[in-house]
Amino acid sequence: MWELRRLLELAYNHVPFYKTLWDERGVRPSDIVKLSDIKKLPITSKRLFRQQPIMSLMHDSFFLPHYVWTETSGSTGEPFGFPIRAYSELDLTNVFYEYRFLLWRGENLNDLLASLRVARISDSLPNGYVPSDERLFIPRGLLRDDPSALFRQLKEFGPDVIASRPSMLFELARLAGRMDTNDLPRFKYIMSYGETLYPAARRFIERATSGEVYDAYGLEEVGTIGVECREHLGMHLNEESCIVEVVDGNGVILRDGNTGRIIITRFRRNDVMPFIRYDTGDRGMIMPERCPCGLRARRIQVFGREGIFVTLGGRKFHLSEFEKVLTKLHHAVLGYQIARVGEGDLEIRLVLSDGFSQAADAVAADFKKRFGLSPGVKIVRSIGYNERGKTPIFVDEMDLAEIDR
Missing domain, CATH: 3.30.300.30 (ANL, C-terminal domain)
Known part of the structure; x- marks a missing residue:
């Protein structure tokens, strides 16, 4: 609860948009005394943010180079640019929440934070990215233009994890089927994110690469929200770093097991521009049952975009x-x-x-x-x-x- 209090005080005192919005609704940070009180706060959205002057959305004491500009993909037809804390300041936190499934597999925390080698096939480098020996970013065009060079880079780098969108992983797996097995790198773990991962695609990728696929849910705005455990029965929420709600069309919070709009409040990731009760545009369900793996964190299933x-x-x-x-x-x-x-x-x-x-x-x-x-x-x-x-x-x-x- 103290993380939520800190976030609300910061937003109210330093981000003009939130002070104006909450004053108009007659609610103050002091009114939120327990987690269930969060429903008193209005839901925000990409569309609402795009209607505001950008300076009203930003913390009033952050200056360059402590933040960089990034943007959402615009997959709903509403591209949205916003400031975020510089990548280097967030790197260890990102690593922990993206790849914590490795801890559940028994990997060492120090190794996870200090020496995990990740290869990511992506369309561009993260804003503010600082090169390191533990990260390899491969442009997606290499899948099309020179797959042999791509596999050569991967084999030389020797990643612990390869991460990309399911569509790119599927293409990687398809190309792997054409390669000499001696030229293929070995992937122990594969992380999927950013698109729906279909069961048949998961099986195809795992057969072609001999790796185990873990699906993750997150957004550019709020980072990684949940990731699968080895049971692969929904994504465990990172509940110590965010509040995830599922609401109906009127904004009423639904009980676990019901499908609705996914609303996220993320702590600490982006003090430059906090996202509080943010409508992700996705539909999903908090699963009511306890996971067989024994973890107490709730699980989410995500079903796709809302309102298209x-x-x-x-x-x-x-x-x-x-x-x-x-x-x-x-x-x-x-x-x-x-x-x-x-x-x-x-x-x-x-x-x-x-x-x-x-x-x-x-x-x-x-x-x-x-x-x-x-x-x-x-x-x-x-x-x-x-x-x-x-x-x-x-x-x-x-x-x-x-x-x-």
Whole structure:
């Protein structure tokens, strides 16, 4: 509770936006005396922040070079730039929360913080990144342009963990299948983040790399929020560093086991611009059962973005309706993308496991039955990245985009 009190006092006294917002709602930090009182504070969002003068969002005593500018990916159509404490000041904390699953596997804490070797395939270096012998950043373009050089770098570096988005890990695994086994690096642990990891894709990556995949949940704004244990049954929340709530459409906190909007309050990560009761734009559920692994930290399941609608021929569909059809086939589908290719036309692009080509017919039939739509269904080897290195679930390829948020 003292971490929350500290954060609220800091925000109220040093960040003009929060003082104004909370004064308008008639709430002060002193009104929050127990964790459940957090519901008295208004929910914030990317959209709300984008409407404010940037200086009103920033701590009034931070100056360069103690912070750098970064941005979210804009996967909801709302790119958002914001200041964050310089990378070097956060590095050890980031390492602990991202890779604490290794502690649960019995690894040494000192080794984790001081000598863990991580290779990350990414579209760009983190802002303020300081090179070190323990970190290797590989541009995603190398997957496409020179995979042999990529595998050579990985083998020479010898990472303990390789980390990337599921789509990039899938491509890495696919390329590994074409390589001579003597040229392949060995990965003990693989970290997936930033996109939905489908069960079939997890199995494919693990078979091709002989590594164990751990999925993590986080955002650029608030860092890593949760990560799997070796049971791989949901992601354990880093509850000592954040408060995670799931709320309904009216902002009412839901009991564990119910699906709703994910709201996050993160302690300490970014005193330059705190994120308090921040609507992530994701939907998820706090799992009600205790994990078989014995850890007391609650687990979260994340189901995808909140509030994306697609208009087709004058009819409006929630993207989650389409996703439910496709995720039912998780045993067969390694990845997918939904594209609007005409005013009333969809194309479903599927990356399928070997032997499951009939899944394409099942998808077409289900879309016809549920929505009265006849999408084109195309089996592809991979889904292309956007400029931020993600493989978006939905793309609008029409000039008249009609995605509402």
